[in-house]
Amino acid sequence: MFVADEGIPKMKRLLLNLCVAVVLSTVAFGYAAAEERPNIVLIMCDDMGFSDIGCYGGEIRTPNIDRLAQEGMRFTQFYNNAKCTTTRASLVTGLYPRRTGSLLNSEMVTIPEVLGQSGYHNVLSGKWHLGSRAPHRPSDRGFDRYYGLLDGCCNFHDPSMPDPDFKGGRVRWFGEDDERMTSFPEGFYTTDAFSDYACEAIQKSVEAEKPFFLHVCYTAPHYPLHAKPEDIAHYRGKYLDGWSNLRQKRYERQLEMGLFDPSWELPPPDPEVGDWESQANQEYMDHLMATYAAMIECMDRGIGQILTTLEDQGVSQNTVVMFLSDNGGCAELPGGLDESRVPGAKEYYTCVGPGWAYAQNTPFRRYKQWVHEGGISTPFIVRWPQRVAENSWCREVGHIIDVLPTCVELVGGEYPSKYGEEDIHPTDGISLLPLFEGKTRTGHEKLCWEWSGNRAIRRGDMKLCWDKKVRKWELYNIVNDRTEMNDLASEHPELVAEMSRQWFDWADETGLRMRTK
CATH class of the missing domain: 3.30.1120.10 (Arylsulfatase, C-terminal domain)
Known part of the structure; x- marks a missing residue:
């Protein structure tokens, strides 16, 4: 690589070799710096309650999410926006929802748009729900590739089937890279498909030698309650004690793990919650909650698959993994509680209703759409080997608007004042990186919420x-x-x-x- 002695004067040859050495060291430093930038995997589930997963007091089998908590940090006061769309908008923009025009407008930048300027490969696998037409699709907002659902929910077994509770039988938009998919193979299940695509995205990014931002947005456990029969079978009969007993048991586990102050009172049932003993259809209600639990367990297996892929590809140590839910457990009743609809089966849309949502959000009041703690509190877990202390807790206040500035700081990027020809809103969020590292930060002077x-x-x-x-x-x-x-x-x-x-x-x-x- 260095200049050989071919009749070049000694001093000139020394200067040439010095220049070559400087160039080579600069290139080498550039590659090293690129390799040190962490990959980011941001996983969000849909309509999951605060206490559903094991590491937040739940009885549902979630060994892989629990592993993230054991190997990382759990937040006790992390907030969402109480609703799918507004949470997703804030998460990717670092801004409170703007209610004039689209939730994504040209005066905002997204995480992939900012990270793309730092050479990141950006992939979305799962639910988007921020627009299915230009200029609001994932492909319009910085994602290099995407696969999944652009609407709010769909049939887990066959996304081409119409929604029976939507007037006119609406068919949801599901596809890949702006191409709509209209048929799905036997045995298809969205949760598995999102996990598989995420794993493929990791492999392709590693092969391309590019750092990556992977946003995995599961639709589980949002209604319709669709799950695999063998997963549902494991939970049948486990919920026959009812929602109040389930809530009490979860609360006791939360106290045992030191999640909450024992002086806080456990609220009584919300007004919409009926008395379990008066329920004439307890077997059916058990079946609903068993299906919901099965959906979460399947999602957890997919997360385990993603963690294994990170390890197999040799990038686990340099990858920040974050996990959260978009809002509290859902008490909505589209289609009502109709016992003729079989939970889990693709022919029917079912939901859990307010009784189980009350238990899912233990120990808080209210649910999705409300801005009491049950609607806006989310489990939030971060794992970053050798940077985030294992099995640690963060009791500081955080909010989804903080995720974008955190990602920007993680990659050494810069939040722009202009993007293209547009002036960009200053971010509302504050980086969480000091908290990840066990330090403190100056938090928000105030936080605000609204929905409906x-x-x-x-x-x-x-x-x-x-x-x-x-x-x-x-x-x-x-x-x-x-x-x-x-x-x-x-x-x-x-x-x-x-x-x-x-x-x-x-x-x-x-x-x-x-x-x-």
Whole structure:
């Protein structure tokens, strides 16, 4: 590689060799720096409750997610946006949802758009739910490849089958790289397909010698309740004690593992939750929850498959894996609780209903769509070998808007003020990297939420909530009373007025139209 002595004067030859050495060392340093940049695997499941997985108190078999927790860090106060679409928008943009126009507009950048500028290969496997037409598809927003569902939900066994509870029998958009798929092989199951595609993406990225950002968005355990018969069979009969007993057992496990302060009261059933003893169809209700559990177990197997692929490809040590849910357990009843619909079977759409959602969100109140803790609290786990302490806890407050700035800092990138010709909103999030490393950070001055008339603002120890069914502000000391049992609004009317004004200011800033204040 160096200049040989071919009649070149000695001093000139020495200078030439020095220049070559500098170039080679620069190239070598560049490759080393690229290799040191971590890969990122961001896994999100759909409508899973806070306590469903084993490492957060659940009885469902989740050995691979539990392994992530054992080898990494669990957050106890991590928040989502209470709803599929708004959570997904905030997760990929680092911004609160903007309610003017699309949730993804040209004044925002996404994680793959930013990481792509640093040479990352960006892949989505699973649910998108942020637009199925240009310019809102994954391919329009920075993903090099994608496979999966662009709508909110679909038939797990056959995505080409129409939704029986949607007027006109809507068929959901499912495909790969802007090409729609209209037929699926016998034995197809979306959860397995998402896991398989994710593993292939890892292999291809490693072969191309490119760092990668892989976003895996499972639709499990979102309704329809579809699962494999052998998985359902394992859980049949395990839920015949009912949702209140299940909630109590999960709560006891949470206390044993030190997840929560034992002084917090366990709330009674939400208003929509019926008494288990009065249920005439307990066998059917057990079947619903057994199917839900089976969906989570299958997802966990897929996550195990992804972890194994990282190891087999030799990139596990240099890969940050994050796991979370998009909102709390779901109490919605599309199609109602109709015993003629068989849980798990592809011909039928079924759901768990408010009773099981109440248990899924242990120890909190409310569920998906609400902004009490049951709707917005998510399990959040991060594993990063040799950088994140094993079996550690983070009790600091975090939010999904923090994920984009975290990814940017992880790769040594830069959040842009312009992207293309557009000025970009400054990010609302704050990097979580100091917390990953066991340090502290200056957190958010306030956090705000809204969905379908439910509102909340958290500022320090205090949280102000508006339940659309109760229709009044409730105030809680969320540090002393995370389960929101002791309403302090009447004791602090000035604080209620001040925090509510801040919430409406936030609503104005984000384009949320409110008819009354």
